[in-house]
Structures are given as C-alpha cells and as structure tokens.
Amino acid sequence: MFHILDLSILSVFGIANHFAPGSYEVEVVSMTGGLVHSKSGVGIDTVAFTDQHYDTVIVGSTPGLPTPTPDMVQQLRASARNARRVASICTGAFILAEAGVLDGRSVTTHWGFAETLASRFPRIQVVPDKIFVRDGQVWSSAGMTACIDLVLGLVEADLGHAVTKQICKTMVLYHRRSGGQSQFSVLAEIDPKQERIRRILTFIKDNLREPLSIQQLADQVNWSPRHFSRAFQAETGLTPAKAIEKLRVEAAQALIESGHTSAARIADQTGFGDDERMRRAFLRVLGVPPQKFVRDSRSVKLDVGR
Structure with a gap:
C-alpha cells in the first residue's frame, strides 16, 4: 500500500x-x-x-x-x-x-x-x-x-x-522549494488558537517591510499594547518582536533560495533595514549567517550546470 x-x-x-x-x-x-x-x-x-x-x-x-x-x-x-x-x-x-x-x-x-x-x-x-x-x-x-x-x-x-x-x-507551482528549506513554516509552527492572533501573524507576514510597532499591531485587533503583548506571548510562546524576526528570517531565506543574492536588497525587502541587522537575526534564529545560504544556493546551481 x-x-x-x-x-x-x-x-x-x-x-x-x-x-x-x-x-x-x-x-x-x-x-x-x-x-x-x-x-x-x-x-x-x-x-x-x-x-x-x-x-x-x-x-x-x-x-x-x-x-x-x-x-x-x-x-x-x-x-x-x-x-x-x-x-x-x-x-x-x-x-x-x-x-x-x-x-x-x-x-x-x-x-x-x-x-x-x-x-x-x-x-x-x-x-x-x-x-x-x-x-x-x-x-x-x-x-x-x-x-x-x-x-x-x-x-x-x-x-x-x-x-x-x-x-x-x-503545474501552477509558485516555485520549486530548495532542499534546504524547512519542512515547517513559522506560521505553521506557531499555530495560535485565537483568531485575532492568527490575523495579526498574517498581517505581519504581509507587511514585513513596515516598522511593525506594538501599537500598530495592537490597533489591528483593537487591543491595548499591554494586553496585546501578553495575549500574543501566551498564545505563541514568543514575544511579538521574536515572531517578527523569525518571519523576516524565513522570508529572507526564501528570497536567497529563489536566486536573490544582494544582501542589502533582501534586508530592505524583508524589513531588516540593513544587512548587518539581517546577519545578526540569522545567527540568532538559524545559527548561521545568510551568506551560508547564498553559498549553498550557488553550489546547487553549479552542480546542476555540469
């Protein structure tokens, strides 16, 4: 079977x-x-x-x-x-x-x-x-x-x-996922029960280039910043800042694996602002710098081209 x-x-x-x-x-x-x-x-x-x-x-x-x-x-x-x-x-x-x-x-x-x-x-x-x-x-x-x-x-x-x-x-596929990509997305990993928190996570993912302050996020669900922060962490196990960072790292990694290699441009598109902030975030979340994924992406292309 x-x-x-x-x-x-x-x-x-x-x-x-x-x-x-x-x-x-x-x-x-x-x-x-x-x-x-x-x-x-x-x-x-x-x-x-x-x-x-x-x-x-x-x-x-x-x-x-x-x-x-x-x-x-x-x-x-x-x-x-x-x-x-x-x-x-x-x-x-x-x-x-x-x-x-x-x-x-x-x-x-x-x-x-x-x-x-x-x-x-x-x-x-x-x-x-x-x-x-x-x-x-x-x-x-x-x-x-x-x-x-x-x-x-x-x-x-x-x-x-x-x-x-x-x-x-x-086949109407968005693109071929690289082998190095995780089996899980950040949204699937967090998976909160409250609909409001799920809405916030989707809002974050769709607006990664924005500053995404606590006030801005709390306003999306008509909560006070203090209540929002407590509810968010209770549902996800992460502070809003940590969740934003993980989603930005995931988005940046996907850009690298789809062929983008300009660290400054990727950092701008994913809301890090500059490549040094992005590098530090990669080290915190994944334990390796973004340059490793750039090298891996290039090595795959070279191997395919033989």
Whole structure:
C-alpha cells in the first residue's frame, strides 16, 4: 500500500517530456507486478521489479513504517549498485536503509519518522527538517508534497533550471522549494488558537517591510499594547518582536533560495533595514549567517550546470 500523492511525481516526468521530448521513460514497479492499492483506495497497475538496469530508482512512501521483505531488500540493493541514482520519498527511506543503500549518507524523511529512522539505522546521518536532501547519487525527501520538490530537483539536475521553471508554471507551482528549506513554516509552527492572533501573524507576514510597532499591531485587533503583548506571548510562546524576526528570517531565506543574492536588497525587502541587522537575526534564529545560504544556493546551481 502507498500514498497516492506519490503518483504526482509522474506528472513532473510527463510534463518534462513535453518540454524535453524523450527525456524520461517511467515504469511503476512492485515486487510481483499487478494492481497495487493506495491508502486512498485507488489502485495502480504495476510491472514486476526485475534485474533490468534502471537509471533512477525511486522508492515511494507507505502508510506507517514499512516492513520490506528479504526479496525486496536484495532486489533494491542490486538495483542501487547499477543505477545512476536512487531516491526515497518519506518512509521509503526505511526501505533503502534496510537495504544498506543509505549507510554513511545524509538523508531526510517525514518529520514524524526522523527520530525513529535515526535510532533504527545509526549509520545514517538523518537531517530531520529539510524538504529534500541530496548526498551524491542518493536523494531523499520529506513526506507528502515534498516528493514533487524532490523530483523537480532530479529533473533540474538532468535538464536545467529553465525546464523546471516551465514545469512549475504548468503545474501552477509558485516555485520549486530548495532542499534546504524547512519542512515547517513559522506560521505553521506557531499555530495560535485565537483568531485575532492568527490575523495579526498574517498581517505581519504581509507587511514585513513596515516598522511593525506594538501599537500598530495592537490597533489591528483593537487591543491595548499591554494586553496585546501578553495575549500574543501566551498564545505563541514568543514575544511579538521574536515572531517578527523569525518571519523576516524565513522570508529572507526564501528570497536567497529563489536566486536573490544582494544582501542589502533582501534586508530592505524583508524589513531588516540593513544587512548587518539581517546577519545578526540569522545567527540568532538559524545559527548561521545568510551568506551560508547564498553559498549553498550557488553550489546547487553549479552542480546542476555540469
């Protein structure tokens, strides 16, 4: 059984073939072939997983933790040796790990299974909060929609940024999330119960370039500044200033990962005012300066261009 959302990667490959004809020939395989049911109840026809040479092997996710059979482990181990690259989606990392394919590698999985993966397979370096991770010829993604980002990364490595940009436009995706992006947004992480506090957080996110004083925020919900500050911290666990800083850092990181490299311009667009204030905020929130993300973004582009 599998999560039907994994099949969305077939659309990525299919649309890639539209812009670069003949680039991909895809087979959906299972150990015995035939109809395989998804957790949603919809089935898909598969062919038997054989000893033939596969350029890329992608292991899909399962509801809950998978229990691969010895035959599956053996077949994957052999296929991984011959393939140009292998990848896992969500809990598929457990199957590749059981086959020994991930030993010594940095990998990710769904945040809910990361701790279990790390404890069960100590030879793996689990990166618990990334959309996807590439370590040499081994790729792995977080759960659910992260599989689309993973496969867009594979296609970009093969065909370049221009093609993936066209795929994103066709699929009505805002842009391809980089692998280094967190599995969580700040808004999802804070998740207050009060509707007024949720409205304030949305207002902050939409107005990051503004000064965003306590008085200005309190006025949005017709509270006194003192009551607003107390209620906000009680709901979110953060002072308004800390929440604003985290949202600005998240927005700045997204700009860097989408190709913007001017620190002064990013600092201006996200409300930091100057790049030194932005640098200090990155160190407080993420533990690393923004220049690291600029370097990582450039290294990804250089790798893709080879």
